[in-house]
Amino acid sequence: MPIRPLPPELINQIAAGEVIERPASVVKELVENSIDAGARRIEVDIEQGGVRLIRVRDDGGGIPRDELPLAVASHATSKIGSFDDLERVSSMGFRGEALASVSSVARFSLTSRQAGDDSAWRIEVDGGRMQDVRPAQHPQGTTIEVRDLFYNVPARRKFLRAERTEFAHIDDLLKSLALAREGVDIRLSHNGKPVRLLKPARDENAALARVAEVLGPEFPGQALRVEHEAAGMRLSGWVGLPTASRSQADQQYFYVNGRLVRDRIVAHAVRQAYADVLFHGRHPVFVLFLELDPAGVDVNVHPAKNEVRFREQRLIHDFLFRTLHEALAQTRAGAALPSAE
Numbered sequence: 001m002p003i004r005p006l007p008p009e010l011i012n013q014i015a016a017g018e019v020i021e022r023p024a025s026v027v028k029e030l031v032e033n034s035i036d037a038g039a040r041r042i043e044v045d046i047e048q049g050g051v052r053l054i055r056v057r058d059d060g061g062g063i064p065r066d067e068l069p070l071a072v073a074s075h076a077t078s079k080i081g082s083f084d085d086l087e088r089v090s091s092m093g094f095r096g097e098a099l100a101s102v103s104s105v106a107r108f109s110l111t112s113r114q115a116g117d118d119s120a121w122r123i124e125v126d127g128g129r130m131q132d133v134r135p136a137q138h139p140q141g142t143t144i145e146v147r148d149l150f151y152n153v154p155a156r157r158k159f160l161r162a163e164r165t166e167f168a169h170i171d172d173l174l175k176s177l178a179l180a181r182e183g184v185d186i187r188l189s190h191n192g193k194p195v196r197l198l199k200p201a202r203d204e205n206a207a208l209a210r211v212a213e214v215l216g217p218e219f220p221g222q223a224l225r226v227e228h229e230a231a232g233m234r235l236s237g238w239v240g241l242p243t244a245s246r247s248q249a250d251q252q253y254f255y256v257n258g259r260l261v262r263d264r265i266v267a268h269a270v271r272q273a274y275a276d277v278l279f280h281g282r283h284p285v286f287v288l289f290l291e292l293d294p295a296g297v298d299v300n301v302h303p304a305k306n307e308v309r310f311r312e313q314r315l316i317h318d319f320l321f322r323t324l325h326e327a328l329a330q331t332r333a334g335a336a337l338p339s340a341e
């Protein structure tokens with residue numbers, strides 16, 4: 001075959017392969033967009049584990065009519081405009097790829113209305129083919145519907161798991177987003193039944209109640225509050241006591257500037273801080289928020305954006321280790337006593 005440029009639809013489908021692995025990946029992209037749009041309330045309706053329908057409705061800023069085709073175009077974003085912006089990006093999105101990807105592998109519609117506009121507008125995209133923008137009914141904000149995910153990508157569809165499993169992934173994802181956006185009302189339903197209703201938290205008690213909603217009702221009684229600032233960084237959240245530890249590392253939430261990340265440096269610092277209070281093979285439970293100057297952390301590492309690179313790794317490591325080690329000090333005093341068993 002001679003060398004030829006790829007058709008745009010195919011380019012988007014290839015890009016979709018990187019980030020849209022399953023229904024939960026779609027939910028992540030859509031809800032992150034709602035968060036970036038300043039939504040105070042986000043409703044997620046799922047049918048058949050997300051394969052039949054994913055609907056995300058928000059009350060955020062909306063999209064102007066003439067930008068609707070751009071919203072679903074690839075490499076088009078309202079969030080950054082220069083390399084400098086990329087270096088200090090604070091929004092969840094910045095790649096301008098998600099809607100183009102999603103709409104290339106599903107039947108997609110976006111309806112939106114900005115404050116002050118007298119009408120809402122809708123754009124539909126079917127497997128990458130864009131239709132004309134039409135007037136629609138919608139309050140201020142945006143609703144995106146994604147139907148028949150992967151209907152045109154049989155290979156991906158084959159890898160989808162049972163409805164229950166896919167929904168569990170969606171629920172987990174939403175919980176992890178909800179932990180970091182305590183002020184946002186988040187609702188989730190599956191096949192018409194309400195499943196989760198996370199009310200906005202206005203103070204620390206309410207925030208802890210929301211954490212309990214995610215980590216279980218026992219967690220608040222088995223956790224210590226962490227809050228520490230130094231060298232332009234701030235670490236806050238809750239660390240589970242050894243009694244809350246688990247045999248799996250499945251309840252560990254670490255956010256960098258509001259983004260859930262998996263990071264080697266972080267994992268190491270946490271493990272060290274817990275080293276002398278936890279038995280071998282046990283894993284701590286925690287919800288921690290690290291905030292630092294966005295310029296100090298590169299989020300453009302992987303398309304899924306769940307990895308970061310810290311510019312000053314050593315500094316971050318030591319800050320985390322010291323703060324957590326200090327917080328766990330009381331526990332350590334107790335743990336040093338000979339066991340009664």
Ligand code: ADP
Nearest residue numbers: 033037071077078093094095096097098099142
């Ligand atoms: P990115 O989030 O990286 O900018 P997306 O493909 O996810 O790329 O979205 C493209 C653009 O569409 C965004 O930059 C934003 O301007 C607009 N957009 C998407 N979803 C929403 C929403 N729920 N509310 C307002 N604007 C949105």
Ligand code: MG
Nearest residue numbers: 029033093098
């Ligand atoms: Mg986005």
